[in-house]
Amino acid sequence: MYYFLNQYIKALNSSVEHAEFHRLALFKHERLNAKIVTRDFDPMEKLNAASFGLTQDDILNMYDYFQGTVSVEEKQTSTKGLHIPISYQVKNDSNVSKAYQGGRLAQAIHHTPGRVGEIASVDHYDEFGNIANRELWDSRGFHSASQFLDFDGAPHAEILYRLDGTRALERSWEITDDRKGRVIFNIHLINYKGNDFYFNSEEELFTFFLDEINRQSKEENTFIADRPGVADTSLVNMTTKAKKYLFFPILHAANPEDLTNSPLEPSYEETFKHLDKLDGLITMTDNQARQLRIRLKRRKGKGRNIPITSIPGVAFSSKELKAPRIPMNTRLGNKVLYVGRLGADKGIDNLIRAFVLVVPQVPDAVLDIRGFGTPDYVHSLEQLVNQLNLGYSVKISGYTPDIGPVYDSAKVFAGAAHQDAFPLAMAEATAHGLPLIAFDTNFGPSDIIDDGTNGYLLTPGDLYQYAQDIISLLTDDTKLQRMSNNSYDTAKNYEYKTIWKKWRTALDIKPKRKVSTK
Template sequence: MFYFINEYILQKNSSVEHTAMNRVKLFNHYKQPAQIVTKTYDRLLHQTIGTFNLADDEIVNMFDFFQHATDVPTQVLHTDDLNLPLASEVTVGANFSQVFEGDRQTSNVGFIPGTIGRVFYQEFFDGLGNVIETNLWDWRGFKSATQYFGQNGKLILERYYTPTGAIAMEQFFVPDTNGQPLASRIILKDYQGRGDLFFQNTDDLFAFFLSELSNQDPATTTFISDRPGTGVQPLLALNDNSRKYIYVPINHAVEPNDPVHGTLDGFLAPAFEHFNHFDGFLTATEQQADHLKQRYPQAKVNAISAVTMLPATKDQVVDQPQRRPHSLLYVGRIAADKQIEQLLRMFALVHDQVPDATFDLFGYGSPEYVKQMTALVQELKLTTSVTFKDYDPHLADQYDHYQLLVNMALADGAPLAMQEAMGHGIPVLSYPFNYGPQAFIQDGVTGYLIDRGNSLAMADKVRTLFTDDAQLTKLSQAAFDEAHQNWTRRKVWNRWQRLLQF
C-alpha cells in the first residue's frame, strides 16, 4: 500500500492537497492501491472528499481508523431521529432547533451547513443555560464524539465512539497559560485487546497510527509525506522496513533566491539532517531537485510532475474565438507574497489600452487582505473588470474560458495552475521565480518569462497578445502540446514506476 501523508482535506485546499489527490487517482488508475492519510478530526471529511471525486477507500483518517469508522454506510439523521424525551417541544430554526422541556431550554440541535435539518451536533444546557455537554455527529449519520465542559465553560474531555457506540478513545484537556484547553492525554481504550494505550498528544498518536498502518500491510508499505510539518517527525520515529519519502511542496530555502546555501525550511531541516533515514526526496521540478542535490550530494532526490494530462490530439485545444476575449486569469493564494497588488496595478495598465479586458482571480486568502485588494480594485476603477472568484473545487471546468494566465509571485513551489492552464491551451506569463516558471514555460513559445519587478513589460506583453490573435493562437497551441506531450498520465506513471521499482 502507498500512503500519502497529509494533515487534512478541506473544502478549500492548497496545492499540497491537490497534489496528493492527483497522485492517489493516478496510482489507483494503474491498480496500485494508494490512500491519502489525514490526521485532523473532521466529521465532514467524507462529504468533502466527494466534492473532489475521491472515494472513501482513497483516504484513511487517523480518527476514523481508531474509531473503526473507515467504511461506514451513510445515513441521513434528523432531529426526529434523536429519540428526544416525549415531553420535549422542538422549535425548528434555519440552522438549528431549540429543544424545551416546559419553559426550560435543554438543548440545541445544530444542522450540517448546506443541508436541510441534517444533524451535526446537540449541545445540552444546565439550569443556568451553560453548555455542559455536546454530542457530535459524523456526516455519515453516527454519533462520533461527546465533548464535556467544566464550570468555566472550557473543554475538559472529548470521548470518541465507534459507529456502534462503543468508546474508542478519550482525550483530556487542561488549561494552557492563557486558560485555553490544551490536550494533556489521549487514551485508546482497550486497543485490540491489549488494554488502554496512552499518548501525550495527537502528534504521538499520529506516529503510532503510521506504525499501525505499516504493521497491518502484508506487503511493503510506502509512505510519501506531502506535508513536511505533519509527516517528517513521525516518519523519523518509524524504524521498520517501510519505505519513506519526503515530497518537497514548497521552496525549501527560507531565502528563495539562495536555494543552495540559504537557511533550510524548519520543517524540512530534520529530514535532510537525517537523509539516510529516508528512501528519497521528491520535487515537482528538476531545477529544485538539482538545487537540493547540490546541497546534499548523498541524498536521493528525484523530480516528478505533480500534474498529469491525458494524451490529446491538436484539434482538442479550445480555439480563441470560443474563449472569453481579452480574459486574464490568476490562480493561487490571495496573499501579499503572491504580489496581488502588483498584479492588479499591472492589469490597470492593460485595461487602459484594452478597455474590454477582464481579470479573474481564483483562490482564497485572509478576509482582511482580500478586503484590502477589493478596495484597491475600487481605487483603480476596475470594479466591472476585476473579479475575485474565491476557491473553485472544479477549476478544471473554468480554464477553457480564459486566454492568458499570469503570476508575479516572489517565490512558489511549482504552482499546479501553470501546468493545468497550459494543459488547457493557456499561455503563461510569469516572473522567473523558484520554482516552476523556468521548468514549465518555454520563453516565447508557450508563454513568457518577464524580468522580476517589471510590471510594465508584463502589461505590455499581455496587451500585445490580446491584440494579436495569430500570436496568441500560436502560443496557445504550443502550450497545449507541451503539456500533453510531456506530462501525460503514462509518462508520469512510468517515472513513478522507475523510482519505486514496482
C-alpha cells in the first residue's frame, strides 16, 4: 500500500492537496493500492473530497479509523431525526433552522452546504443565550461528535463516537500561553483493541495511527509525507518498518535567495534531524534537488547521502492529452488567468499593477484571479484594484474546484510568484493550451516555460515588460495561437508514462509480472 500523508482535505485546497490528487490518479491508473491519509477530524471531509472526484476508498482519515467509520453507507439526515421536543417551535430555513422554547432560542440547526435539509451540526443554547454544547454530524449521515464550549464559543472538550454510539475518543483543549489560541493537550483513545491509550497531542496520535495501519499488512508499505510540519514529523517518529519518503511542496530554505546556506524553512527543521530514518527525498524540480544535495553534502553525520529525486507535481492521462484542442479564436474575450493561493509571496499585487499598463492598449482585457487567501489579504487586493480604477478589468473570483472550464475560457496564464517549489497551476494550464507568463524565480517557471516558445520568462520585478508581453499576445492572433499550440505540446512532458517512470525509480517499484495465459 502507498500512503500519501497530509493534514486534511478541505473545500479550499492548496497545491499540496492538488499534487496528491494528481499522484493518486496516476497510481490508480497503474493499478497500485494508494490512499491519501489525513490527520484532522472533519465531518465534512468526505463531502469536500467528493467535489474533487475522490471516493471514501481514496481517503483514510485517522479519526475515521478509530471511530470505525472509514467506509460507511451514506444516509440522508433531517430535522425529523433530531427528536426535537414537541413543545419547541421550529422555524425552518435553508441554511440554519431554529428551535424555540417559548421565546427563547433553544437550538440552532446548521444544514450541510448544498444539501437541502441535511444536518451538519446542532448548537444547544442555555437560558442566558450562550451556546453550551454542539453536536456534529458527519456528511455521510451519522452523529459523529459532541463538543462542550467555553464562554467564547471554542471547545474545551469533545467526545467522538463510533457508529453504535459508544465513545471512541475524548479530546481536551487548553488556552495557549499567549492566550491567543487553544491547543489539544490530551487525547484519550477508548477501548481500542481492548485497551485505553492517552496522547499529549495529535502528532503523537498520528504517529501511533501510522504504526497501526502499517502493521495491518504483511507486505512492506510506503509512506510519503506531503504536508510540512505535520505529516513529516509523525513519519520520522514511526517505530515500525516501512519505506518512508519526504515530499517537498515548498522551498526547503527560509531565504529563497540563499537556498544552500540560509536556515531551513521552520517546518523542516525537526525532520532534517532524522533524515537517517527516511529512504529518500522527493522534490518537484531538478534545481531544488540540486540545491538540497549541495546543502546535505556540507553536513556531517547521517543523512548526507540520502537519495534525492525530482518528480513534477502534475501528471496527465492520455485522455486529457488527447482532448480536442480549443482554438484561441473561439475563446471569447481577452481573459488573462491567475490560479493559485492568494498570498503576498505569490506576487498577485504585481499582476494587478502590470494590468494598469495592459488595459489602455487592450480595453477588453480582464485579469481573472482564482484562488483563496486570508480575508485581510484578499481585502488588500480589492483595495488595490479600486485604487487603480481597475474594477471593470480585474475580477477576484475565488476558489474554483472544477477549474478545467476556466482554463479553457482564458487566453493567457499569468504567474508572478516571488518563490515557489513548483507552480502547479501553471503546469495544469499547459494541458489547456494557455501561453504562460512568469518571472524567472525559484523554482519551476524555467522548467515549464520555454521563453518565446510557449510563453515568456522575465526578469523578476520587470512589470513594464510583463505588461508588454501580455499586450503582444492579446493583440497578435498568430503569435497567440502559435504559443497556445506549443503550450499544448508542453503538457506531454507530464504524461502518465513519463511521470510514472520517475516514481517507479524513486520508490524502487518493481514492474508487475505478467500472468501467463498458456
